[in-house]
Amino acid sequence: QSALTQPRSVSGSPGQSVTISCTGTTSDVGNYNYVSWYQQHPGKAPKLMISDVNQRPSGVPDRFSGSKSGNTASLTISDIQAEDEADYYCCSYAGSYAVFGGGTKLTVL
Amino acid sequence: EVQLVQSGAEVKKPGESLKISCKGSGYPYINNWIGWVRQMPGKGLEWMGIVYPGDSNTRYSPSFQGQVTMSADKSISTAYLQWSNLKASDTAMYYCARLFSGSYGEKFDYWGQGTLVTVSS
Numbered sequence: 001q002s003a004l005t006q007p008r009s010v011s012g013s014p015g016q017s018v019t020i021s022c023t024g025t026t027s028d029v030g031n032y033n034y035v036s037w038y039q040q041h042p043g044k045a046p047k048l049m050i051s052d053v054n055q056r057p058s059g060v061p062d063r064f065s066g067s068k069s070g071n072t073a074s075l076t077i078s079d080i081q082a083e084d085e086a087d088y089y090c091c092s093y094a095g096s097y098a099v100f101g102g103g104t105k106l107t108v109l
Numbered sequence: 110e111v112q113l114v115q116s117g118a119e120v121k122k123p124g125e126s127l128k129i130s131c132k133g134s135g136y137p138y139i140n141n142w143i144g145w146v147r148q149m150p151g152k153g154l155e156w157m158g159i160v161y162p163g164d165s166n167t168r169y170s171p172s173f174q175g176q177v178t179m180s181a182d183k184s185i186s187t188a189y190l191q192w193s194n195l196k197a198s199d200t201a202m203y204y205c206a207r208l209f210s211g212s213y214g215e216k217f218d219y220w221g222q223g224t225l226v227t228v229s230s
Binding site for chain 2: 003032034035036038045046047048051052057089091092093096097099100101102103
């Protein structure tokens with residue numbers, strides 16, 4: 001039940017695109033299309049941004065998109081804005097339970 | 110409006126017991142699993158487990174199995190997370206969250222505000 005692997009930090013300037021990876025195993029990310037992404041601002045509860053690998057809940061800007069290849073899921077944020085600066089976590093079903101990634105801090109330069 | 114309201118911050122001593130709560134409103138409470146997520150100070154999110162208010166069925170992460178107990182009382186739309194022997198390492202923010210209907214455990218669509226638990230002698 002190890003945490004999924006994410007880069008500790010990524011950064012980009014406003015208007016650029018960034019991609020955050022989330023690497024698991026054949027027991028979780030690689031075996032199920034049940035991967036979600038969460039955004040968490042300091043002192044706040046997490047917010048669901050992407051579910052089922054690439055589905056955006058209502059109200060989430062279309063600048064946020066998700067994908068998956070093999071054991072690695074990815075979150076891409078296009079045209080990044082100042083308010084996107086936050087921590088991002090992936091979460092995958094792993095058979096009877098789920099597991100989060102270690103989290104990635106996005107810095108908007 | 111869907112809301113999950115958690116009980117207030119707690120300060121406890123090692124060895125004490127504790128039960129925190131998560132009350133739901135704005136939807137049929139028994140229809141959705143409720144999950145618990147731990148966030149230790151300055152650290153990431155950890156999936157602890159989920160409880161189904163309809164019949165109190167539970168699923169735990171292997172990391173938390175035997176360390177905590179999850180339960181629910183559907184009559185008052187409330188889920189609980191409890192410890193019988195707190196340790197300093199249990200100091201963390203604990204979030205409850207509603208699992209999206211049909212999801213397998215990774216899709217939490219509404220979150221509580223969090224309960225800060227501090228364990229210190």
